[in-house]
Amino acid sequence: MKIGIIQQSCTASVAENRKKLAASVAVLAKQGAQLVVLQELHDSPYFCQTENTGNFRYALPIPGEATEFYSKVAKENRVVLVTSLFERRAAGLYHNTAVVFDTDGSIAGMHRKMHIPDDPAYYEKFYFTPGDLGFHPIQTSIGKLGVQVCWDQWYPEGARLMALQGADLLIYPTAIGYESTDTQEEQQRQREAWTTIQRSHAIANGIPVVAVNRVGYEPDPSGATGGIQFWGSSFVAGQQGELLYQASETKQEAVVVDIDLGRTETVRQWWPFLRDRRIDEYGDLTRRFAD
Secondary structure, three states: OEEEEEEOOOOOOHHHHHHHHHHHHHHHHHOOOOEEEOOOOOOOOOHHHOOOHHHHHHOEOOOOHHHHHHHHHHHHHOOEEEEEEEEEEEOOEEEEEEEEEOOOOOEEEEEEOOOOOEEOOEEHHHOOOOOOOOOOOEEEOOEEEEEOOHHHHHOHHHHHHHHHOOOOEEEEEOOOEEEOOOOHHHHHHHHHHHHHHHHHHHHHHOOOEEEEOOEEEEOOOOOOOOOEEEEOOOEEEOOOOOEEEEOOOOOOEEEEEEOOOOHHHHHHHHOOHHHHOOHHHOHHHHOOOOO
């Protein structure tokens, strides 16, 4: 499968962000991309740096104007397209939602972000209701996509549940970066941890992982922090966690990465983790903490 990833900076203009994304999708499609993955909340700045009701203006219904735009992009380029949108489900009810479009422009499925962080500069609980669609792969014309969103990527449970239902690969649109007061050493530890945890999902489940992050600096409108320097580093990892491609920490990129889905069977024969799972002993996983 040829996978296109688009790592870009965002402005306050939704129209400008979409125009840039659509142009990049077209370029990747001409290079043979069958699947194109966008970053988290790609239509807007990362507005969660502050708690501001004015930012709910970015939320749109699904289906609606945003899905019409990306449906057209997917159909015109004959690609499966993974998007990340701020969903207005009802008055006062909003989700961080990945919407997957098939090559004919139809909505193949959605994933509402399940794990919602609440940290300095990442005040997502103010905006997003935890997802209620569970962890289920989305069937498309090119395979089953195990799509989750950002903070979901730190949890092995979601990755495993996707794999157990036949996901061909795991996909994580992301928005994560450096906090200005952290030392350079701490910043690099965090970035390496982010890469390592997702590569471990590839290894533990024997399927590829695609993580697409934002890049560039976005100031904190409140001035309470130094803003976020998104660390880019979008990557594609193979079934054994090997890095097939990793993007720059600082530059915008749109590239096509070729992965061999046929290796999944062979790798799982070598490392039969699914065979050797002790499902009879995992009951305590459903408890908050095993006191």
